[in-house]
Amino acid sequence: MPRLSYRRALTRALADEMTRDESVVVLGEDIRVAAANVTTGLVKKFGPERVRDTPLSEQAFTSFATGAALAGARPVVEFQIPSLLFLVFEQIVNHAHKFPLMTGGQCAVPVTYLVPGSGSRTGWAGQHSDHPYALFAHVGVTTVVPATPADAYGLLVSAIRCDDPVVVFAPAGALDLREDVADPAPVPLGRGVVRRAGDDVTVVAVGHLVHEALAVAEELAGQASVEVFDPRTLYPFDWDGLVDSVSRTGRLVVVDDGNRSCGIAGEIIATVVERVRLAAPPRRVTRPDGAVLPFAPALDRAVQPGRDQLTAAIQLTLKDG
Amino acid sequence: MTGPDPAALYRTVRLIRRFEERAIELVDAGEIVGGIHPYLGQEGIAAGVCAALTAGDLVTGTHRGHGHVLAKGADPARMLAELCGRVTGLNRGRGGSMHAADFGVGVLGANAIVGAAGAILTGAVWERRRRGTDLVGATFFGDGAVNEGMLLEAFNLAALWRVPVLFVCENNGYATTMPVAGAVAGTIAGRAEAFGMPATAVDGQDPETVRAAAAAAVARMRAGGGPELIEAHTYRFDAHHTFEHRVRLDYRPPQEVADGRSRDPVEIAGGRLDPATRAEIDASVEAVLAAAVDFALAGPHPDPATALDHLYASGLTARTGGG
Known part of the structure; x- marks a missing residue:
């Protein structure tokens, strides 16, 4: 191929x-x-x-x-x-x-x-x-x-x-x-996809963070069954696809490379809790409020969502409720 | 029309004048909400430039844009209905005074962001030319726009790529209340010359002078020339916006206003006609506008349930805002 x-x-x-x-x-x-x-x-x-x-x-x-x-x-x-x-x-x-x-x-x-x-x-x-x-x-x-x-x-x-x-x-x-890729084809706008099926928690990951989420899901495989949802389009968002996932898992974590205030993670959580009664409070991993990426590589990495943060957020959500 | 036609030119000038006066009555009557930016005194520019264009040519206007839309051939009745926010308006009541558009006659919209439309029109003319037409475009803007970076960027793109756009600066002396002397370093024509664009300054109060200058520029552009600039010196007879009818702003000396109003494009164009012809045109314009007012006020108001119609051309439906 x-x-x-x-x-x-x-x-x-x-x-x-x-x-x-x-x-x-x-x-x-x-x-x-x-x-x-x-x-x-x-x-x-x-x-x-x-x-x-x-x-x-x-x-x-x-x-x-x-x-x-x-x-x-x-x-x-x-x-x-x-x-x-x-x-x-x-x-x-x-x-x-x-x-x-x-x-x-x-x-x-x-x-x-x-x-x-x-x-x-x-x-x-x-x-x-x-x-x-x-x-x-x-x-x-x-x-x-x-x-x-x-x-x-x-x-x-x-x-x-x-x-x-x-x-x-x-x-x-x-x-x-x-x-x-055997035969590249159009992908419809507004349609998300489940990248990894799981039962215990839905992780919504945006863009390159999908791969981070998949890696974390694999690391946690012994402890929890993590579903990874890739929205692909952020607007219009595939709310039905996500609600379907969270309705099954009952838990939600969002990892988003945007700033925290008014970020897409906040919108995702708000919309899900309007429609689904969760088993535990949802969590989000984002850039900090008002983030400006500093130059030095260690500082640059420090303000981007990291695997450790995502792992911790998933574990907290699983422990709550 | 590309040659002189004094009767047609007068008719357009008179139509815009009386349209604006009837519109102000409707503002006062509460039928046009949000007020308008009257084009009174500047009618000769839109009339003159559009008389030099053909039906397929493209135009963009400004927040003070009624004259541009009417001169390019939009139906005054549907235009007035738009100002009154009715579904029978040009934009189905979604645009109002500052966004009136009629793509059917080549008006890609009045645009309420100062200096924004030049690049839009440049792209539109470029695309139509790429498709093998010989059409040109005219984009109107005020003296305030010459200090907007995006307009100067548009000058550069149009000149660099030789897109036949006539940049028409309506220099009425004021950007809202800011006089040109307080805002413009260098000159307006000098901005065009810096990009290698020919610039012509004309008396904007004489519609025939404007038409002749525009026709010459359009002929050069249609023959393969690049963009040009016309700086039309004019005077705004009324307020920047009708809110000034209620709140007096002190920025134009009374003598200046009197002098400015003494050179009236309606009188200059009308003076070239015999009185009988002029009276006939006046009566015809009155009839058109009386019918336009009736049409506008008879039009249904939009159904609030349709507030998000046309938000997306793709058919996407937005979530509503209720709980």
Whole structure:
């Protein structure tokens, strides 16, 4: 079975959709030389008109993509750095996201914002290490965080085909993954998946943390049966899929690489406790409130959710109630 | 229309003038909530620029945008219904004064964030050109927008990629209450020139002067030229926003207002017509607007249960906010 790397899954999704649909164009900084190692080979195959290297004008090219979408294109905008999303938050939220409602349904804005390398890349410090997916879930922009190469392919394809704006966070912590994928296929937006079945507790893990959760579940296998739920899409969230899992296990732990206050973990816990009577208080493992990742590697790691924290949270939840 | 047509130009100017006056009556009557940013005094710019465009060309406007939408050809009745928040409005009552849009006539929306629409229009024109059309676009903005980074970034992108966008600066002297002298270092035309864009300053009170300048720029752009800027000097006859009708803000000397109002685009355009033609147009505009008011006020209010309609083009349904 062919091995597919996470990065090449993204490349293949872009190439396949550009081949399938002339309206797909890609915009971004240094994409002609694939500086983020995702747009590799696209200029040669599709030309500089459809693979448009941009000046450092994030606000303008993000809104340029909105306009192109209003005129019929399906642009994919690549951002090399997750924190650039703060710079273009206005363009995405106030324009791309609001146009369909504000115009009374006169238009669609099918733009995909792709961030290859979100979260910590270790050593890239305060302004290059954010993981702001919860911001987009908060404002109601479709937000996906693929954990595996197959999902990276499938969710990016679905994002490009979606008639609404979609932000695709490809976590730096997952970019080096490879897996056997016979036939990459679209993955529906808004559908989670149980990565490991278990009976005692449901662990919801976002993005690269899915693999941490699976490792912890394996370590705890002698003590507890841990179910790992990968939401894949954070907005719209697969609430029914998660409620189904937690209804069986009765316990919930969330591990989330976002900041704690108003993070996605808080929303997940709130929604589950609205719908399920839990056997024990739920717990969450997140970045601290207001986290800014410090430079030194030990400090960088210290503010990211860790395996030990997750293990402790699971054990506490199992002990309570 | 690309050549001079004084009667058509006057009709558009007069339509916008009377539309705004009728809209202010509806603000006062409580039928338009949230107020409006009247375009009074600036009508010649939208009328002149849009007279130089064809039906397929694209336009974006501003929070002071009624004139742009009307001049590009939107139905005044559906526009007024939109201002009144009715389902019969251009945006089904979802946009209101500041977001009126009519994609059917190439209006990709009034946009209420200053300086934001230039890049949007640049992308839209680029995509339509990529599809083999020869259309162009015009994006309107005020003097306040020339200090917004995203507009200057849009100047750069349009010039760099030679996207035929006419950047139309309506310089009415004030960004809300801030005078140009207190806000703009250098010049407005100089900003365009820095990006290699031709810039033309015109008398924005004369609709024919604006039309002629726009037509020349559009002809160059349609023949393969890059973007251009027109700085139209104008004067806002009324308030920044109708809230000023209740709260007096002291920022324009009375003599300046009187001088500004003395050069009225309606009189300048109307003075070129024989009185009979002018009277005929006036009567026709009155009839159109009387019907528009009736249409607007007869339109149903939206059902609150539909408040989230059109939030997602994909058909996604949002969770509601109740417990």
